[in-house]
Amino acid sequence: MLGKTANGLFWMYRALERAENTARLIETGQRIALTRMGASDEEWRSVLQTAGTLDGYIADHEKVTKDAAIDWLLRSRDNPSSVLCCVEQARMNARTVRTALTGEVWEAMNGTYMRVKEVLARKVSERDLPQVLGMIRQRTGLVRGATHGTMLRNDIYDFARIGTFLERADNTARIIDVKYYVLLPSVTAVGTSIDNVQWETILRSVSGQGGYRMEYGASSEPRDIAQFLILNRRMPRSLSFCAHKLRDNLGFLGSDYGERAPSFAKIDHIDRAYLSLDIDAVFDYGLHEFIQKMLLLLGDLGRQIEVDYRFYE
Amino acid sequence: MNDQVYFDEMLGTEGTVRRPYQPFNTWFEGEDPKHLRAKQREAEDLFRLTGITFNVYGRAEAEERLIPFDIIPRIISGREWQKLSRGIEQRVRAINAFLYDIYHGQEIVKAGRLPEQMITRNDAFLPEMIGTRPPGGVYTHIVGIDLVRTGPEEFYVLEDNARTPSGVSYMLENRETMLQMFPELFSRNRVQPVSTYPGDLYNSLAACAPEGLGRKPTVGLLTPGIFNSAYFEHSFLADEMGVELVEGHDLRVEDGRLCMRTTLGYKPIDVLYRRVDDDFLDPLTFNPDSTLGVPGIMDVYRAGNLTIANAPGTGIADDKAIYSYMPEIVEFYTGERPLLENVPTWRCSDKESLAYVLDNLKELVVKEVHGSGGYGMLIGPTATKKELAEFRKKLEARPGNYIAQPTLSLSTVPIFTKSGLAPRHVDLRPFVLVSPKGINITPGGLTRVALKKGSLVVNSSQGGGTKDTWVLED
Numbered sequence: 001m002l003g004k005t006a007n008g009l010f011w012m013y014r015a016l017e018r019a020e021n022t023a024r025l026i027e028t029g030q031r032i033a034l035t036r037m038g039a040s041d042e043e044w045r046s047v048l049q050t051a052g053t054l055d056g057y058i059a060d061h062e063k064v065t066k067d068a069a070i071d072w073l074l075r076s077r078d079n080p081s082s083v084l085c086c087v088e089q090a091r092m093n094a095r096t097v098r099t100a101l102t103g104e105v106w107e108a109m110n111g112t113y114m115r116v117k118e119v120l121a122r123k124v125s126e127r128d129l130p131q132v133l134g135m136i137r138q139r140t141g142l143v144r145g146a147t148h149g150t151m152l153r154n155d156i157y158d159f160a161r162i163g164t165f166l167e168r169a170d171n172t173a174r175i176i177d178v179k180y181y182v183l184l185p186s187v188t189a190v191g192t193s194i195d196n197v198q199w200e201t202i203l204r205s206v207s208g209q210g211g212y213r214m215e216y217g218a219s220s221e222p223r224d225i226a227q228f229l230i231l232n233r234r235m236p237r238s239l240s241f242c243a244h245k246l247r248d249n250l251g252f253l254g255s256d257y258g259e260r261a262p263s264f265a266k267i268d269h270i271d272r273a274y275l276s277l278d279i280d281a282v283f284d285y286g287l288h289e290f291i292q293k294m295l296l297l298l299g300d301l302g303r304q305i306e307v308d309y310r311f312y313e
Numbered sequence: 314m315n316d317q318v319y320f321d322e323m324l325g326t327e328g329t330v331r332r333p334y335q336p337f338n339t340w341f342e343g344e345d346p347k348h349l350r351a352k353q354r355e356a357e358d359l360f361r362l363t364g365i366t367f368n369v370y371g372r373a374e375a376e377e378r379l380i381p382f383d384i385i386p387r388i389i390s391g392r393e394w395q396k397l398s399r400g401i402e403q404r405v406r407a408i409n410a411f412l413y414d415i416y417h418g419q420e421i422v423k424a425g426r427l428p429e430q431m432i433t434r435n436d437a438f439l440p441e442m443i444g445t446r447p448p449g450g451v452y453t454h455i456v457g458i459d460l461v462r463t464g465p466e467e468f469y470v471l472e473d474n475a476r477t478p479s480g481v482s483y484m485l486e487n488r489e490t491m492l493q494m495f496p497e498l499f500s501r502n503r504v505q506p507v508s509t510y511p512g513d514l515y516n517s518l519a520a521c522a523p524e525g526l527g528r529k530p531t532v533g534l535l536t537p538g539i540f541n542s543a544y545f546e547h548s549f550l551a552d553e554m555g556v557e558l559v560e561g562h563d564l565r566v567e568d569g570r571l572c573m574r575t576t577l578g579y580k581p582i583d584v585l586y587r588r589v590d591d592d593f594l595d596p597l598t599f600n601p602d603s604t605l606g607v608p609g610i611m612d613v614y615r616a617g618n619l620t621i622a623n624a625p626g627t628g629i630a631d632d633k634a635i636y637s638y639m640p641e642i643v644e645f646y647t648g649e650r651p652l653l654e655n656v657p658t659w660r661c662s663d664k665e666s667l668a669y670v671l672d673n674l675k676e677l678v679v680k681e682v683h684g685s686g687g688y689g690m691l692i693g694p695t696a697t698k699k700e701l702a703e704f705r706k707k708l709e710a711r712p713g714n715y716i717a718q719p720t721l722s723l724s725t726v727p728i729f730t731k732s733g734l735a736p737r738h739v740d741l742r743p744f745v746l747v748s749p750k751g752i753n754i755t756p757g758g759l760t761r762v763a764l765k766k767g768s769l770v771v772n773s774s775q776g777g778g779t780k781d782t783w784v785l786e787d
Binding site for chain 2: 001003095099110111257
């Protein structure tokens, strides 16, 4: 496979995952804004921060408002992480690597692009927002489903998965990074309504409310939520789950190609040294420091993969 | 434009349905136009979803457009096709022999059948190719011959495309679309398949690999990239052949071989189907500013370690001035009378011809010698006075830059319009593969159709569309 093709697959699926995550963040922000008294534009500031695009937004706007934030996240051309830009990027990469994709994956991707482009051509009204966000999630899910159902399990698939899970791990880490303080064991009484809102926000941002209840019961505990998002091996958006998938796919590449690349050693280290702990060890390390470290390691892993598989020169 | 009677391939000149179209006509008469209109829209949606688009140059946003597709097939009988394909084969054989000769002994010049300046003063002639024998002895691995028809038995070659003919993906996708939308039509008509083309192309390219490899050759397709107008076709063909789609920056020369950057390091390519023009192929040999090609690729080629398809320098054979010599060229190399007619052509470089052309401008089509895509041409009968005057000036300023031809009474084929069937002018580009194993012509080709009533310009960049082209088993 061409290095360029590996690169294109990696970024196609990364961009697709990012589009989906951004849609989910908007959904969460909107839900909190609608159901909680006193929820303010501060909430949108933290959504923007989680999406990694607060600086860009501030450079472009005087203040944070709900409407402007949603528009920025959904369809701004100045925001490379907006849903529209991500879907365009994913589709552009898909065109580049079209020979590596099955017809069904390509059509799902191209159909997603056509639909998203049409719907996001104009500002989305509040009334239409739920359907639009739902469509984005469904369409990106369609591409993933076609990928899962029709692609050979070879190096092509591995790079697609690596892009997906690196982006997802990064996203989950950023959600925790922005809200880490609400997960810290607090001296004041937990269970205040503010904390409840924050915890719900976190779980919703990873579509994890239902899964959390199954695993931990109906009452939210910050320690459990942290465990769920960082170390739970069954939760498909937890750091540990994503790291395992990355380790698997980098491992498959290693056996396919007959040698393990340095990136495999890196993910193996991340998994063993950081994600095989129990949650108390994470709190002892310092939740904030832990997440900062994870973000750093994931960034480093991404760069190593580029080098190992000759994405560029 | 005038009351001239054109030969209609469905209705002839008398208005009775010709034989190849009879089963189709029966089917069509039983169809509800509303249903067919819906099918026409369905076809467009299919093309868009599949991404069968071309990029339009010179627009702010790289826009992707559909080439309009018309659902009425163009139908050619097996007997007509046999006759055509014999003529095409003869012509392609002559073109390859001509190219070999031009870059070796130039016997045709020595024999006085072609003026020397036609070669030496021609930009498409590459001195770098003199004395180089391409692997397998093949120059034009892939050829598209543009044909027009003026009557039941009259076909003319309008143009030879010996560089990098495009459009074959439309031939294939048009058929796929028709199969999906009108399966019943294919049960009523025995249509020769075109779907063998990608496999034939691969085999034909592989058969031209450098000799003595001792392993299965690796084939790659070189594209200028995602913004090229034919990118869809490039990725489509690479995909169908199961070969890598490479760009210049994926390639480099290592140890005397052309290599591509894979996830496991640099691996050699033996056959390069390039969809990049000669000029951009090698910045060390040709255009130094080119980033689309590979520095040093021509050295690998001349050392015999790489097949480039089509060979560099084949453009000399599809030049419009050389075109006018094609009857002589065919006779010289095959020793036979040409089976396919050439359109009578006035070379404006010739004084007497120029005078004739200037006197009869209103009846003629004038083309640039090196032009393509229907740009920079004058269609006398439909031109305004102002256009005629402007072109007259151009002709007088640079006569050698132009050729002129009579306006042919191009045949028509019906298209599906809001008010039912309506005749429109068409041409046909069959695709030809050449290898040491022989010449392979896919039955059918790309039919381009001028969608505007009365128009003779079929180019997709100027309002042309395409049709599925059927060759029947008689």
